[in-house]
Amino acid sequence: EPEVTQTPSHQVTQMGQEVILRCVPISNHLYFYWYRQILGQKVEFLVSFYNNEISEKSEIFDDQFSVERPDGSNFTLKIRSTKLEDSAMYFCASSEQTGSIYEQYFGPGTRLTVT
């Protein structure tokens, strides 16, 4: 069964460093998402992406964050200058169609630890 994959599973970085989290969505999906979960808190929507453009973003997704589909298979989330409060589990998801009515398939997550 097709699945969303994410690398690395765990990333440790120092405050102020740039990190890139990578995701490979399901191959025939066209809509991509990033969510994050700070320990003990809710899973929060960050951004959705389609046709090489951001479709929707939350207030969390500020100028420190960017997303990109650099090739036909990868979808990345970049944090330019990490802060301690960026420590969280980051989930990538993809779907065939847009809109919350359509099932989003999630990857296993990348745990980001900022020290």
Added chain:
Amino acid sequence: AQSVTQPDIHITVSEGASLELRCNYSYGATPYLFWYVQSPGQGLQLLLKYFSGDTLVQGIKGFEAEFKRSQSSFNLRKPSVHWSDAAEYFCAVGPHNTDKLIFGTGTRLQVFP
């Protein structure tokens, strides 16, 4: 504001016992409702979803959920829990005309033999 509340952070049940995980939502209309499960090292997997129609929905792995508009609830149930059901369970709402899902904080289920 739209929100989801899962009142139980951690639930422990014996194998074979029945299970009910609670979920309450806040939304102006009838939202799209989802239950996801996350096993260790795995992604969030969709268990079931409700969009409209019959308020009792069946999902995978023997789970079901009932939408109760009057209580703004969408509780997840299973008549007999298996040890492999130990995982984290997330309730989510999908507001109309948006891409995003709004999740609750999750309920961690522990199953004793």
